[in-house]
Amino acid sequence: MAERISPRTGRAFELKRGRTLTVIDPHGEQVSDMLAFCAADHREHLSSGRSIDYAGRIFLTTGDALYSNRSRVMLRIVEDTVGRHDFLLTPCSAEMFRIIYGHEQPHRGCQGNFEEALAPFGIGSDAIPVAFNIFMNVQIDADSGRIAVMPPRSRAGDRVTFAAEMDLVVALTACSAPQSNNGSFKPIDFEIGAAP
Numbered sequence: 001m002a003e004r005i006s007p008r009t010g011r012a013f014e015l016k017r018g019r020t021l022t023v024i025d026p027h028g029e030q031v032s033d034m035l036a037f038c039a040a041d042h043r044e045h046l047s048s049g050r051s052i053d054y055a056g057r058i059f060l061t062t063g064d065a066l067y068s069n070r071s072r073v074m075l076r077i078v079e080d081t082v083g084r085h086d087f088l089l090t091p092c093s094a095e096m097f098r099i100i101y102g103h104e105q106p107h108r109g110c111q112g113n114f115e116e117a118l119a120p121f122g123i124g125s126d127a128i129p130v131a132f133n134i135f136m137n138v139q140i141d142a143d144s145g146r147i148a149v150m151p152p153r154s155r156a157g158d159r160v161t162f163a164a165e166m167d168l169v170v171a172l173t174a175c176s177a178p179q180s181n182n183g184s185f186k187p188i189d190f191e192i193g194a195a196p
């Protein structure tokens with residue numbers, strides 16, 4: 001049974017080694033930011049830099065591993081029906097909405113949703129790294145490095161499945177940034193399963 005994350009909210013939960021996590025976009029064009037922390041020591045967390053370095057690519061998909069800051073595999077992508085996700089940009093936040101969008105009463109964004117969801121696990125705001133931004137479609141100009149956030153390529157029912165290679169605390173959001181989600185905020189579904 002899939003669980004639903006309401007638009008512009010987040011959730012955190014334990015994911016045991018050997019289990020799978022499937023993240024589903026039920027309506028299409030909706031990003032879900034994902035964080036992972038080692039359950040035994042929260043100072044070990046998802047590392048964008050190490051994962052990109054070891055893959056030799058900035059776009060990760062089926063077969064690729066998501067590494068920790070201690071260079072251990074946390075999660076492996078075992079299924080991916082979209083093939084375009086971002087692992088460069090930080091979670092959207094109130095500050096980001098002020099700086100990029102000029103919002104005067106900004107939403108707390110994925111950052112604020114992560115902080116609330118992770119507080120019961122004793123994980124604070126400064127411990128939140130770059131998230132794996134599922135379904136986020138960032139186009140990059142190879143020469144200038146200029147980035148453009150485009151609508152997600154995901155359609156209703158598209159999914160990504162990760163296999164956990166250590167006991168984890170995982171956090172997921174239904175992203176709150178207008179640009180990342182083609183201007184509207186939708187829910188995200190997720191399902192925890194047995195090992196493949």
Ligand SMILES: [Zn+2]
Pocket residue numbers: 033091092109110111173174175176177
């Ligand atoms: Zn977001």
